[in-house]
Amino acid sequence: MDQQPYQSDNLPVDGASLAFPEAERQAVYRAIYQRRDIRNFRPDPIPDETLARIIRAAHHGPSVGFMQPWDFILVKDLERRRKVKDLFNRERASAACFFDEPRRSAYLSLKLEGILESPVNLCITCDPTRAEVVLGRNSMPETDVYSTCCAVQNLWLAARSEGVGAGWVSILKLPQLRGILGIPPHIIPVAYLCLGYPVEFTDEPGLQRAGWRRRLPVEELLHFDDWNGGASDGEWQSFRDALGSEAERER
Structure with a gap:
């Protein structure tokens, strides 16, 4: 059953009374600032109860017109993940040609996925046909994908609060990924994530730490x-x- 929104009987009815208590507020900001794109995972499995809470948090993401366009494909099957890893390796090699040296060597040295190391992979998809007419989507039809990204971020922050790391693998061709996961042609794969307990949560984002980009x-x-x-x-x-x-x- 869904929890009721936080309410306080001790504060006057004004804007400030709707705020979380200080400790809870700081916990929200801590999850935001300490969220990381995780690539190195420990082999420990994620307890089903924890994974369920994380998925449910994603399902509570905001969506335009309450469309809820997302679906969640949980992947543990090793053979299927090997196919995704092979696809990643091919696309990574192809992408290297866009960089000149020494940037190319730096790119190839980066650890950019944990497809086989993480205990579970997750593909979050968008169904643009979930509702025939969606309130607020006529002028901006792309909001179905934007809404799905909100679900991804909900999941990422919930995972961080549970001590679980998430890593977004974007170096994948969608037609081939659809084939590996049996995704229908009209469904859009938005995010392919690796989930698991990380080796560490670093003080700064991995690409910043590696000198690739600054914040x-x-x-x-x-x-x-x-x-x-x-x-x-x-x-x-x-x-x-x-x-x-x-x-x-x-x-």
Whole structure:
């Protein structure tokens, strides 16, 4: 049975009263900031109860028009996973040609999957035909895929809170993946994930740690009122100050 949303009888009815208690709030942010794309797994199996909680959290992701376009294919079969690993190896070799040296060698040295090492793989798909007419989707039909990505993120954060790692394997051709998993042609494979207990949760993302890319400062990605920053400096100054304080806290 679904748990009821958090309610408090001790706070006045205003915006602040809807917030979680401080410890619970910090736990949410901890899961967000400590989520990692995991590639190295321990062989320990995930208990069924834990995996069930994680899958159910994914199913509670937001979706446009409450479409719920996702399906979940859980994969333990080793032979099937070997086929996915072979597909990954072929696509990884093909992708290497897009890089010049020394970037190509750096790319090939990266550990980018744990298909065989993780105890279970999971493919999350999108069914664009789940409902004939979906509220809010007429103008932006791609929102079925966007909604599925929300389910992926719910799963990822729930997994982190359980001490379970998830790694997204995107170097896969969809037609071949459909064939391996028996996915109908109209169904879109959105995310192929490796799930399991990680060797470690690192302090920073693996690609950042390897020097592949740095995290962009959020200040460089903000626009106020329009793309060209049409707002005057004073209108958003208090927000900028708050953002700077949060940046200091992160460091």
